[in-house]
Amino acid sequence: MTPSWRKPVGMLAILLLIAMWCVAIASLSGVIGRWPALLQLGFYLVTGIVWIAPLKPLLRWMETGRWR
Template identity: 70%
Template sequence: MTAFRKLGGMFAIILLIIVWAVIVASAAPLVGRWPILLQLPFYLVTGIIWIAPLKPLLRWMETGRWRVEPPRG
């Protein structure tokens, strides 16, 4: 089952990157008209923000759970 999760997770990561790249690239004609000092933060933020969904996805790939279990006891 772990191999399935890892394979599925890898496909999900690739899909996430492709979808995010299409979304950001589709904004390029609009953002390209902005001054460079506004474009820079836009592309910095959008270049980092796609990483946020990776943590739960990687956790699921390793453990089979989406959330962290609270400590017992």
């Protein structure tokens, strides 16, 4: 079976998504740093999990070629 071009493109897209997410969250560190520790913990827990949401359709596309 011939390898698909979607897998390398998808892997690059995942790395780009992670990099963009890290930059976006890190740029908020000045504001977030002034919050109480428990609020910071909640924020970083939620944002640490939320970035996974766009991966499901991307991984599906990498495997099947379809977004849905």
